[in-house]
Amino acid sequence: MLSLTVEQRSWMHGWPVSAKLVILCLFTLVLWPLNDWRLLLATNLPVVVLYLSAGRSFAKAGAQRLKPLLYLIAIIFAYQLVTGRVEEGLAICFKLVATVSLANLVTMTSRLDDMMAVIETLAKPFRFLGLPPRALGFAMGLVIRFTPLFLQRGSQLNQAWRARSPKRTSPRLLVPLALSAIDDADRVAEALRARGGLQQEKTTKSQSESAPEMRTE
Amino acid sequence: MERQVAFIALFAALVAALGLMPQFMLPFGVPVSAQSLGVMMAGVVLGSRRGALSMILFIVLVLAGLPLLAGGRGGLGVLAGPTVGFFLGWPFAAFATGLIVEKWGKGNLLIAGTFASIVGGIFVLYLLGVLGMSIRLNKSFMEATSMVLVFIPGDVIKAFVAGFVLQGIAKARPSALLSRS
Numbered sequence: 231m232l233s234l235t236v237e238q239r240s241w242m243h244g245w246p247v248s249a250k251l252v253i254l255c256l257f258t259l260v261l262w263p264l265n266d267w268r269l270l271l272a273t274n275l276p277v278v279v280l281y282l283s284a285g286r287s288f289a290k291a292g293a294q295r296l297k298p299l300l301y302l303i304a305i306i307f308a309y310q311l312v313t314g315r316v317e318e319g320l321a322i323c324f325k326l327v328a329t330v331s332l333a334n335l336v337t338m339t340s341r342l343d344d345m346m347a348v349i350e351t352l353a354k355p356f357r358f359l360g361l362p363p364r365a366l367g368f369a370m371g372l373v374i375r376f377t378p379l380f381l382q383r384g385s386q387l388n389q390a391w392r393a394r395s396p397k398r399t400s401p402r403l404l405v406p407l408a409l410s411a412i413d414d415a416d417r418v419a420e421a422l423r424a425r426g427g428l429q430q431e432k433t434t435k436s437q438s439e440s441a442p443e444m445r446t447e
Numbered sequence: 448m449e450r451q452v453a454f455i456a457l458f459a460a461l462v463a464a465l466g467l468m469p470q471f472m473l474p475f476g477v478p479v480s481a482q483s484l485g486v487m488m489a490g491v492v493l494g495s496r497r498g499a500l501s502m503i504l505f506i507v508l509v510l511a512g513l514p515l516l517a518g519g520r521g522g523l524g525v526l527a528g529p530t531v532g533f534f535l536g537w538p539f540a541a542f543a544t545g546l547i548v549e550k551w552g553k554g555n556l557l558i559a560g561t562f563a564s565i566v567g568g569i570f571v572l573y574l575l576g577v578l579g580m581s582i583r584l585n586k587s588f589m590e591a592t593s594m595v596l597v598f599i600p601g602d603v604i605k606a607f608v609a610g611f612v613l614q615g616i617a618k619a620r621p622s623a624l625l626s627r628s
Binding site: 233234235251254258295298299302305306309318322326329330331332333334336337338340342345346349362365366368369370372373374375376377378379380381384385401402404405407408409411412413414415416418419422423427428429 | 448456457458459461463464465467484488504508514515518521523525526528529530611619
């Protein structure tokens with residue numbers, strides 16, 4: 231599974247993730263009360279400079295990620311135009327672009343492992359509410375492992391349907407897909423218990439994360 | 448314990464997979480994905496608490512930078528975007544959906560699942576989603592509501608499918624319905 235981190239390294243990749251997150255929070259908080267579109271347009275400038283400082287292809291990749299937002303912004307702006315509030319529309323759109331692109335920048339320059347380390351640190355207090363310290367990391371590993379598997383299984387079910395029926399694929403196929411997820415969950419739980427379970431203090435991570443063998447029918 | 452974690456994680460993975468399956472487009476380029484159907488399914492199958500935990504896990508992974516949202520989106524930018532209320536509303540939607548299925552006595556599970564998904568996956572989710580949009584876009588609640596109305600018919604169909612899935616699982620693996628045990 232790919233992450234959204236850009237492999238090609240920039241000077242921002244070296245920064246500690248926590249520092250980047252703090253900067254992002256501050257930036258978003260500062261922008262929050264602003265309503266002047268000229269000022270908000272200006273706040274985009276440092277963000278653009280940061281993107282460009284990482285190289286042209288990096289900036290291009292960043293612009294690419296902004297695309298889904300741009301469609302939405304076009305709709306919002308059109309709406310504001312129709313209701314006759316152009317300046318307010320500009321302010322909203324510039325604010326969204328600035329905050330979303332800075333947040334994207336943090337994601338693009340932070341490795342998934344480092345991000346997860348921050349998450350595990352943040353989740354530590356929940357130990358007192360009954361969350362075993364290793365459960366979160368283990369669960370995240372499971373999701374990453376099983377998402378592509380379910381994706382593949384979905385397309386297998388789809389093909390099996392299309393090979394047998396002239397009709398369009400039906401959402402009915404979700405029942406076998408969900409059933410397969412349930413059976414996998416049972417098998418994972420069994421395998422996990424056989425290896426000592428989640429409560430135990432020390433095991434090597436790689437051991438507990440190896441998923442049980444999957445049937446591929 | 449292990450079984451709970453496995454179910455929570457695998458339903459988060461199922462939601463991710465549903466979002467990554469090819470989506471179909473409404474006329475004006477409005478993407479309709481099966482992802483919110485996954486949220487309803489997590490609620491009806493896992494029940495309130497586990498359904499919510501499963502969605503929290505999904506949110507954490509998206510924020511960590513995995514492209515698991517429909518259309519391959521993800522990362523911290525989602526929090527700054529206008530759809531933040533829908534995204535953060537998922538655990539609440541799954542919780543409400545699961546709670547109704549849990550409290551539903553005997554009776555038709557197709558109706559139970561459909562009704563629970565409409566309340567949780569549509570009412571609760573849109574309430575939070577529209578709230579988020581109205582804050583992010585500086586709109587009144589009604590204005591923001593009018594911008595998302597197009598999606599509701601599709602979501603009603605999804606709620607029906609979620610009820611159908613609940614009924615199917617109840618027949619095939621009654622012991623796996625954590626929401627009904």
